[in-house]
Amino acid sequence: MLNYFWVGLEKSGGIILRLITMIILARYLSPQEFGTIAVLVVFVSISNVMAEAGLGGALIRKKVLTELDKSTVFIFNFCTSLVLYSIIWMFSPIIEGFYGSDDMATVIRYLALIVIIKSFALVPNVLIVRNEFFKVHSKILIFSNLLSSFVAIVLAINGVGLWSLVALYLCEAVISTVLILLFVKPSGNLHFSISNLKVHLEFGFTVTSSNLLNVIYNNFLSFLIATSYGVRMAGFYYQANQYSQSIANALTAIIDKVSFNKLARAMNDPKTFKSHYEEMFITFTYLGIAVFSLLAFISQDFIVFILGSEWSKSGEALQILCIAGMGILIDGCSRSAIKASGLVSRLLKVDVYRKIIGCIALIVSVEYGFIVLVYTYSLITLVGSLLNLYLFRSLSEKNVLIYVVSFLIMSVGLSFISNVICGIYEDVNLIVNIITKMFIFTFTYTLVTTFLIKLNKHPIIPLILSNKDS
Structure with a gap:
């Protein structure tokens, strides 16, 4: 810990x-x-x-x-x-x-x-x-x-x-x-040693291919924006992506540094491996989805306040990119277990199909404008991460996909409720709006979480954070 x-x-x-x-x-x-x-x-x-x-x-x-x-x-x-x-x-x-x-x-x-x-x-x-x-x-x-x-x-x-x-x-x-x-x-x-290098590359080549696909695909959007709408629009995207990507990268880096090492050591003990994976996955996705939901909720006011009104386009993009951030986090959790278990060849095949479909969808959506393009990228990223969970479901005893869907539904519902509440009172002062939105969302999220934990053993509710196997 x-x-x-x-x-x-x-x-x-x-x-x-x-x-x-x-x-x-x-x-x-x-x-x-x-x-x-x-x-x-x-x-x-x-x-x-x-x-x-x-x-x-x-x-x-x-x-x-x-x-x-x-x-x-x-x-x-x-x-x-x-x-x-x-x-x-x-x-x-x-x-x-x-x-x-x-x-x-x-x-x-x-x-x-x-x-x-x-x-x-x-x-x-x-x-x-x-x-x-x-x-x-x-x-x-x-x-x-x-x-x-x-x-x-x-x-x-x-x-x-x-x-x-x-x-x-x-x-x-x-x-x-x-x-x-x-x-x-x-x-x-x-x-x-050539022979020594070959041994490492047997594992490294597949991981590199998968990582390379991810890097190219994740940066393909910057390339499309710059070539289709100009370098200036790529600048708006870059600023927005800095915030969502930095949070996603920070969380996945923690997983890679600590959890991957822990999972790799337990790969010969399936019971311990699955236990570590489930604990890591449920904790990080629950907290991560909450963070991205909060950031999406305050994104437009936040960007205008810290960068100025000329960057308002970045605020719109950031709100959408928080969806992609959730997908990147979910992907990071599952990939850590997949790599540790040695299933990288299978992961690469899945990644190839995901990225090909993703690139085609992005190219098609270019003609519909900047915002539609960012929406397409974000939704494809999230759906793809959920697909990975389903395809590699054997890595855990619990159905972690159910947990993620529950977290997502809860976050969307609470965001809607918080937005309705904030709509009743909206101050012209940006900092007041940001603080009010943060307080209301955090309060409702904590309240619902506490309520669900108290009902943890209720027989009719598929409770979030339940210790029962799905």
């Missing part, structure tokens, strides 16, 4: 810092500049997944980790990152020409250095997870977030513009990598 606390502290601290940073940067930067970064981050994200190649998960799953394992993975990861960076360097003028945005080639060449920098931290991060050094790791990441945010804000205030966002990403990668290497010092052993 202490591990969850430290990883949770790291992620919640990261969210708060990033939130404050984006609020300040939005006062100095335009939607066009945010849109440029949104487009370029797609290429960096894809490269990171390809460079990592799923080898981090392979090392975590291995019972006995040798120096040869660590050295082989590091060399492969570093060399792959160099190749990927070279490809980005060569194609950067084409990317700039395609979007018609000045300095894009130069910006992506600096931004893509993150791929090489992060290759030095892959193996140390694996060792941190295996040895459960979450306390130190959390402190390192919070400090790197704080310092990089400070640098970016100072640069933005001094009129650097787009480069303040580049500095934010680069400084965060450099500082965190250096501090991690100081804590987990490299052994200096640089031996490489």
Whole structure:
């Protein structure tokens, strides 16, 4: 439980810092500049997944980790990152020409250095997870977030513009990598084994394919928005996605760091495995759906208050993207168990069909406008996550799909009730509106939850948080 606390502290601290940073940067930067970064981050994200190649998960799953394992993975990861960076360097003028945005080639060449920098931290991060050094790791990441945010804000205030966002990403990668290497010092052993690499890639290739599909699909929306409606609209989407995605990523990162390690160790004990999975899944989905429901409820007032009225389009997008956030969280919970159980090949097949259908739906919805496109993406993400639960239902004794549907119905119902109550009293002051909405939603959610817990053993109600098997 202490591990969850430290990883949770790291992620919640990261969210708060990033939130404050984006609020300040939005006062100095335009939607066009945010849109440029949104487009370029797609290429960096894809490269990171390809460079990592799923080898981090392979090392975590291995019972006995040798120096040869660590050295082989590091060399492969570093060399792959160099190749990927070279490809980005060569194609950067084409990317700039395609979007018609000045300095894009130069910006992506600096931004893509993150791929090489992060290759030095892959193996140390694996060792941190295996040895459960979450306390130190959390402190390192919070400090790197704080310092990089400070640098970016100072640069933005001094009129650097787009480069303040580049500095934010680069400084965060450099500082965190250096501090991690100081804590987990490299052994200096640089031996490489092809046979050793093949063993890790058997697991890593499938995981990489699945992760790559997810990254491409999740960033496909940014690409469509930028190409169909312009880089400026991509900037509105980027700001909205920052808030929903950061919460979803924070929760799924806690699951990946702590729960995956716990589940991987219990994979030879089906009863313990299922017990851990059910406990993790029910807890995270219940809390996560509540958080996203609250954020959706206050999103439009929230965005206008913190960023200004020129960002109101981001408020509309954020309200919708909270649906996708729920889907990403549910997916993260199930994927952790699927990867730990070794069913990644089956997961990849499901992902391929999901992403193909999703991309076709997004392309079709482009002509109906920005809001419809975001709705399409969000609903497909949520429905796809529920489909995964059904297809991999054998991983738990309880029918966790019933729990999720119950949580979703409760959240929608309470959001509607809270909206009706807030409609009776609505102040022109945005901060008063936000506080009022937060209080009413939280109060009703807590009240209903308490009521359901008290009726936990009632024979006619399929109660949320029931300890009975479905």
